[in-house]
Amino acid sequence: MIGDPRQRRRLLDAFPFLHGTPEEFRAEVFAQVTLVRLPVGQLICHDGAHCAQLPLVLTGTGRVYKLGENGREITLYRVHPGESCVVTTSCILSGRAFPAFAVCESAVEAVVVRPAEVRRWMATSEPWREYIFGLIASRLQEVFGVLDAVLFQRLDQRLMAYLLGLRETASGRDIHMTHQALAVELGSSREVISRVLKGLESQGLLRTTRGLIELLDIPALELRTREG
Amino acid sequence: MIGDPRQRRRLLDAFPFLHGTPEEFRAEVFAQVTLVRLPVGQLICHDGAHCAQLPLVLTGTGRVYKLGENGREITLYRVHPGESCVVTTSCILSGRAFPAFAVCESAVEAVVVRPAEVRRWMATSEPWREYIFGLIASRLQEVFGVLDAVLFQRLDQRLMAYLLGLRETASGRDIHMTHQALAVELGSSREVISRVLKGLESQGLLRTTRGLIELLDIPALELRTREG
DNA sequence: CGTCCCTTGGTGACAAAGTCACTGAATCGC
């Protein structure tokens, strides 16, 4: 239960779709939901687990990834404030095991919903349904995109595209990330990432130093991600 | 609209969950739904398309696959009688573009549902919701499984596992399938499949002739798919 | 300040998989 008006306000702000719901539904949400805080690195769900509740993220981000037997891993998608892990939702609604791992990438504040309420609201609340379906579809597309990238795209292209994508979020042209972290994002291995980065460096497209990648020729990088 | 009692019977038999629904809901389904027949090879949905209706398969099977720029492709899952393509569902419910291709692998009879009804029934019918959620979750797991296989498993293992899986459906130990078809299933290329098959053949595990693969040592094959 | 240790990245050799160009063999339609 969430009583504090400040916390209620934060919940409404993080999940705008709630504004479109009737007063009684919001009251129901406040009554049924619990606030939790999870530290960095906290494992939320592991492969094969059955999900006991659905977390709706208020602050922080979660990372959902696949882990191979050999230790390699790949990030499937992230769960940001205002979102929830729909794979969890689908597991709850169907009673199946979770097919991946989920971990707190930063400290996470979330409200958790019990499976019974998740199901009930699907029946009673149109906005809740819309919210969940939107998330399911967008995740599905992200995962399909990952599959496409892994199968059909060359690693140098994927790497360049990823670095360019980061640049929009990060400050300037400097990317603070280790080769290992990049490998985990793209589902590759550190050695290969190092090799590819060295190739790009020798073409003058970027510069690497310990823990830092500096994009030098952004227009050229953008060109190469588009072409073959 | 489906009036013919025979057709109504067939629909109920293909979708057992309908038996658990009230009389009025079944009447609604019969009233809103249209029967279609699609020939082999008919493209149902292409990448980037917006889905105009949801097909529920009565007979035949559809194949959903990803196609790369280079022409390579990979089968994601199949839609059998009693199922529907949930990616389509999710596209309909969220208004997003379809992120893959769907094609009739054999002649398909299906009933199609308009998006408005798909959405409405999500609100009004508990069994319909359960049916859709079950499908979404099972597909999600299949796609996650494909991703896992592609990223973390060796091709020879995947190939052996696939062949063994076929054996259960097919008759005896003979598998009638071209190398190209196997490549499409596993997201590889014909040449590589040929190479791997030759390797397995030289180990005495199977024998290949044009369009046919004969599994010789099934216990050994099963062993190898389990080990590293 | 120096030592230890952990993280990060570099390297070379090899294996697995994908690509390309070309060949030959089996099969089908007529």
Next chain:
DNA sequence: GCGATTCAGTGACTTTGTCACCAAGGGACG
């Protein structure tokens, strides 16, 4: 039977993953 098409085999090469090992950078701490 004959030509076209489908199916499979091959070799050379590239890309990617794996393994083992090394070296540099940077903290923790006495």
